[in-house]
Amino acid sequence: MGEPYLIGEAMTGGYGKGADILHACTIAVERGEIAVIVGPNGAGKSTAMKAVFGMLDLRSGHVRLDGRDITKLSPQDRVAQGMGFVPQTHNIFGSMTVEENLEMGAFIRRDDFRGTLAQVYDLFPILKDKRHQAAGELSGGQRQQVAVGRALMTQPKVLMLDEPTAGVSPIVMDELFDRIIEVARSGISILMVEQNARQALEIADKGYVLVQGANAFTGTGKDLLENPDVRRSFLGG
Ligand SMILES: Nc1ncnc2c1ncn2[C@@H]1O[C@H](COP(=O)(O)OP(=O)(O)OP(=O)(O)O)[C@@H](O)[C@H]1O
Ligand SMILES: [Mg+2]
DSSP: OOSOSEEEEEEEEESTTSOEEEEEEEEEEOTTOEEEEEOOTTSSHHHHHHHHHTOSOOSEEEEEETTEEOTTOOHHHHHHTTEEEEOSSSOSOTTSBHHHHHHHHTTTOOSOOHHHHHHHHHHOHHHHHTTTSBGGGSOHHHHHHHHHHHHHTTOOSEEEEESTTTTOOHHHHHHHHHHHHHHHHTTOEEEEEOSSHHHHHHTOSEEEEEETTEEEEEEOHHHHHHOHHHHHHHSOO
16 A cells, blocks of 8 residues: 555644644545544644645645645645645635536636536535525535535545534534545545544544644544544543
C-alpha cells in the first residue's frame, strides 16, 4: 500500500500573522474510502480542512494528492485537480435557485455537465422537485444536499465535507450519511468533519480525533469506537 490518495501531513500554521492553530496535524484519506475528523469545538477541525484545501498558508508540512505535492496550489487549482470542498458555513447561494447553485458548482467545466446534474438529482431527488426554488427557502437538510450536490458538479475525486449534518434531525442525518456512503462507493474519497462523532465513526474507514490542533487519536472507525479513552473523552462514555 502506497501513501493515501490525499494527505495533509504534519501541517503547522494559523490565520494571517496569528499564532499557530495546527501543530504538526496529519489527516488523510485513501481512494474511495471515508475518513472522519472529530474533536471538541475549536480543536481546529475546520482549520485543518481549510489547510488541506489551500485556504491557509502552512508554516510547515505538506499536502499531497495522488502522490503529487500540491502545497502551493490555490483552492481553485485544487478543484481543477479533482478536489471538492463543502465548507461548514456559507456553502450555498440562498437567493439563487437550487439549479443555479448546482450550475455554479460546475464553474470550471467547459464540457456538457447535464449528465452530472442528472446524477446529482438521482442522488438527491428532492432537489429535482425544488430545482426552481430559491435555495435559501429549503430546510437545513435540503440545503446541505444542495451544498454537497454543488461540490459534486465538478466530478471531484475527493470530496471534503465540513459538518454536513450540522443542525439536521437524526433521521435526516442517517439519510445524508447513506448518500455519502453511496458517493464513496462510486469511487470518490470522502474526508469529513463531524460533530455526530459516534454515528460518523460507524461509517468511517479511518478516524482522526483532533485536540488543540494536534492528532490525539488515529485509527479505524472501529478502533476509535472501541477505545476507552476516546469513548470517555469524546463519545460520551
Ligand atoms: N478566520 C479565522 N481567523 C482567526 N482565527 C480563526 C479563524 N477561524 C478559526 N479561528 C480560530 O482557530 C481555532 C480553531 O477553529 P476551527 O474553526 O478550526 O475549530 P473547529 O474544530 O472546526 O470548531 P467547531 O467544532 O466549533 O466547528 C479557534 O481558536 C478559532 O478561534
Ligand atoms: Mg468547524
